Amino acid sequence: MVLPLQKKIDAEILFMHIIITPIVWAKLTPEQENLFLDKKSEINAVKANLKDLVERAQAMGISANKLLVYSNGAERINKYVESEKVDMVVMGSHGTYGFKEHMLGSNTYSMLRRTNVPVIVIKEGFEHSSIDTLVIATNFREETGKSFAQIENFTELLKAELKVLYVNTPDHFVETNDILKIGQSFLDEFAAYNHEINIVDAFREERGIIQFAKKTQADAVAVITFGKSDLLQYFSPSVTENLIAMIDIPVISLRKNTF
Template sequence: MKKILVPTDFSPYADAALEFARTIAQKTQAEILLMHVYLTPVNWSKLSIEQEKLFPDTRAAIKQARILLADRVRDTTAQGIAATDYLHFSDGKEQLIKFLGLDSIEMIVMGSHGKYGFKQHVLGSNTYTVLRKSHLPVLVVRETHKAFQLKKVILATDFKIESGRAFQKISDMVRLIGAEPELLYVNTPADFLENSQIMQLADGFLAQFGSYTYPVHIYSAYKVERGIIQFAQNTGADAVAIITHGRNDLQQLFSPSVTENLISYLDLPVLSLNITLPEDKVSRI
């Protein structure tokens, strides 16, 4: 892995994401790009130094943002991890999704409030936009006082051919960060299948897209996210991975709302990958 993007608003939630990103970077020898987007009242990049003086509060806030970024980069490099910072000025019209094409970024790690607070997070709509539109794996983490570890990751899948290439990418990503993916199929009343039918789906899917030996679990629940949450909690998982689709009209593929619900109600990191991948973005890691 070359580079991990960590957007920050300097909140405890963003700092938790940075700490998790450091853990991953140490395992993968990746560089961390720590990015802060500051909203300015005018187009700041076009102002002269004299014109900047007309906005003393903004100048002071920008200075403080540079200090906070530098502090976090220094703490990161002190752990032997390559890190750079990026401070961008915005008039509010740009979205974080614009920056996902920056050179060599292969993963995004973001923070979350957790239960009920996710939509009101300072990163807020940007986080939702990234989850729905990013072609890159997005790891959303909660603030926690537990030691970070990623050994057992539950990879929820529906064994549909449409998700095959994304399954390969996210499976490789899970293994790259040092974890073992265990596959989970949630059997719901709306799309009920017998266990033998599910295993037949799994066998055909893995014969085409699997590169390793995966444990396959079947769990019955009223809703997909409820099944994922219960299974992850009951089995002591360290994280959950899920493949989503940007469109809601494609049946039997997990919608972005499932991922958002997992982030809100599950006290574990959630790794998401959108199935709508450009052809040049689906190569194996």
């Protein structure tokens, strides 16, 4: 999915791989590398894979580059995202069971909690090559307006349909007329186009998003997350992580006021 997506939005792509090494690999001589033949073989395989990815991208007319990072296990991808001035990150998740950090992968887990750039998480085995319908779940709070506009622009680049969703839960219950009034005011200020406001009642935000995504046969879901210090966490990082674990389609996570 990544290459067709990048081609559609005409973006440069950086293929990055972080590999755990027992020592500072970059300082080893060729002779010393031979003392760790298994790791050397793994590194060679990663290099070959990165080279293949770059060549496949370039064959599609996509500007591409690669970056292999040797790590002792403490390295975090957000450091390189900042240094390389990356605008968006695409990452994978491993499955649906186990602890969140294991299910997402430590780097994906870290990115969702720390980065200020949008993160697209794609479930292992997802095979669709395009996003034609994108659902954005929002609570229409003013501080999410810039992030909403970013998703709207992204949807326009994809030539996709954007569906606006409000999940009404018992903990944050709002009457329908009030939701529509608040939502329309939000869209008048931050949206470039007219959007229908869809409302789903559910016990939890994740359940409502999943139900609506299935009903509309959405290809991806976007959520705007709030930091831990926010007293009214409607979409906290943990909600996003739960959603990724429970849904099969890609999830786009954005931090509020990051653009």
